[in-house]
Amino acid sequence: MISAIDLTHDAGQSGRAEPLHRRHDRAADQRLAELEAHAIFVIREVAAECERPVLLFSGGKDSVVMLHLARLAFEPGVIPFPVMHVDTGHNFPEVIEFRDALVAEFGVRLVVAGVQDAIDQGRVPDPGPTGSRNRLQTEPLLHEINRSSFDAAFGGARRDExxxxxxxxxxxxxxxxxxxxxxxxxxxxxxxxxxxVRPGEHLRAFPLSDWTELDIWRYIAVNDVDLPAMYYSHRREVVERDGMLLATGPFTPPAAGELAFEETVRYRTVGDMTCTGAVRSPATDAWGVLAEIEQSRITERGATRADDRFSEAAMEDRKREGYF
Structure with missing residues (x-):
């Protein structure tokens, strides 16, 4: 389990500690500028080459940054493609509220591919009221890509994940x-x-491929990018399960023998409530999160996503099937 970490340098002779995230880092600023320019280039290139692109948007930090970059890519015009959310139906309510507000602010069309619709139509099995639906997202995603004839889908995946x-x-x-x-x-x-691509095929475009979690948070901090509040420190009722802090709720009730308790936490990644864990953290803004990430030695998926713990090849198996 990840707990709060020491975010300061050695105090030295002055007796005052200097937070890591307050360092002036010209190299990091230059790297961000290069990453931003390349991501915008990829977005423009795919939009120019493909007939019906779509941007996959979950309301999580990576997809928010990607949507922000898409807006920069086409300013002063509008983003020329819709965004799609594969909705498990077990999302955090605050993320759905944030998603709806942001797409309205950006003036883009939202396409929702629902796991519940796939269950109701018999296309995927029902895992039950408390079962994880995260692994069921592939079928609704491919179904909507085929139904809408999308030939490219922008994703927020990064190689460091x-x-x-x-x-x-x-x-x-x-x-x-x-x-x-x-x-x-x-x-x-x-x-x-x-x-x-040939008819019937499509491509996934990953403008953030070369970014790291540290790059994402530095970009969010420098550009004051809005995120769902759950990415920052807050009080939440949780249970400890398999070394993870899971929020209690209608889809994640305490199991027999589990004790719910309040903890000060934040989220490193956003997904299905049944498999997304929180971490203990005092970080109340992007700079505070950045300071924590600078000292972290484990990726956000490895630390807080139960669906990636089925096996070492869990992600690759799902990607071969058509996952993000």
């Missing part, structure tokens, strides 16, 4: 069944991208 993510190209090609073959991808020498 998982070993399977590290294999991804910036443009990741999916066959007519939506499946990913890591051995059958196109070279991207000198950042030259080939976005051509």
């Amino acid at each position: 998982d070993k399977a993510r590290a294999k991804e190209r910036v443009l990741s090609f999916r066959d007519a069944f939506g499946q990913w073959d890591p051995k059958n991808q196109r070279p991207e020498l000198w950042r030259l991208y080939n976005a051509r």
Whole structure:
């Protein structure tokens, strides 16, 4: 379990500690500028080459940054493609509220692919009222891509998240069944991208591929990007389960023998309530989170996503099936 960490340098002779995140870092600023420019280039390139792109948007920090970059890419015009949320129906309510407010502010069309609809139509099995629906998102995603004839989907995946993510190209090609073959991808020498797809195929575009969690939070802090409040320190009733702090709620009631208690936490990633854990943290703003991330040695998915703990290849198995 991750707990609060010491966020300061050695106090030295002055007796006053200097927070890590307050350091002036010209190299980091230059890196952010380069990452931003490349991400905007990828977004524009895919929008120009593909007929019906869509941006996958969960309301989480990575997709929020990606939507922010998409707006920058087309200013002063509007974002020329819709955003799609694959809704498990077990999301944190504050994330759904934030999602709706942000897409309204940006003036983009929201497409919702619901796991509940897939269950009702018999396309996926019902895991029960408290079962995780996170692993059921693939079918609704592919169903909506096919139904709407999307030929490209922007995703917020980063290579530092998982070993399977590290294999991804910036443009990741999916066959007519939506499946990913890591051995059958196109070279991207000198950042030259080939976005051509055959009818029925599509590509996933990852503008944030080269970003790290630290880059994301530095960008959020520097640019004052709004996020759901749950990304920052707050009091929440939780239970401790399998080394994770899970919020109690209608989909995550305490199991037999578990004791619910209040804790000061924040979230490093956002997903299905049944498999997304919180971490103890006093960080109340992006700079405070950035200071914690600078000393973290475990990715946010490894620390707080139960669905990635099924096996070492859990993410790759799902990606081969068509997952994000």
